[in-house]
Amino acid sequence: MTGWNREVNLTTVNEVPVVWAETPGPLRATLMFRVGRADEHLPWGGITHLVEHLALFQLGPTQRYEFNGAVTSNRTMFYATGSTAEIVTFLALVTTALGNLPLDRVETEKTVLQAEASSRSMSAGDFMF
Numbered sequence: 001m002t003g004w005n006r007e008v009n010l011t012t013v014n015e016v017p018v019v020w021a022e023t024p025g026p027l028r029a030t031l032m033f034r035v036g037r038a039d040e041h042l043p044w045g046g047i048t049h050l051v052e053h054l055a056l057f058q059l060g061p062t063q064r065y066e067f068n069g070a071v072t073s074n075r076t077m078f079y080a081t082g083s084t085a086e087i088v089t090f091l092a093l094v095t096t097a098l099g100n101l102p103l104d105r106v107e108t109e110k111t112v113l114q115a116e117a118s119s120r121s122m123s124a125g126d127f128m129f
Helices: 047-057 082-100 104-119
Strands: 008-015 015-018 027-033 068-071 076-082
Touching: 008 068, 027 082, 047 068, 047 082, 047 104, 076 082
Parallel strands: none
Antiparallel strands: 008 015, 027 076, 068 076
């Protein structure tokens, strides 16, 4: 990264590895898991993306900070930008949501995922699944 000359720090919070660096601009945080599309068996293809949607649904539209999630071939990420208090709230809400998914929304979120898939172009990696 051009102009990057920041110290990258590694610590642990409640046995969870935390990597951080002081940077200019707003505070950003990402909760990342080493699980993605490549870990899914064919009949369960897309389950990780479905879980990401179910978890973020519970945060609702009332949050004033910017947040989202993403699933790649080998990572699932939940990220936010905001004040320190907003980031702490976001991480608490996401981790709580992951432990208590709204399973009554599965069919609705599947419809959302199908709409998303039909509106984007396929990449070479998409054809591998």
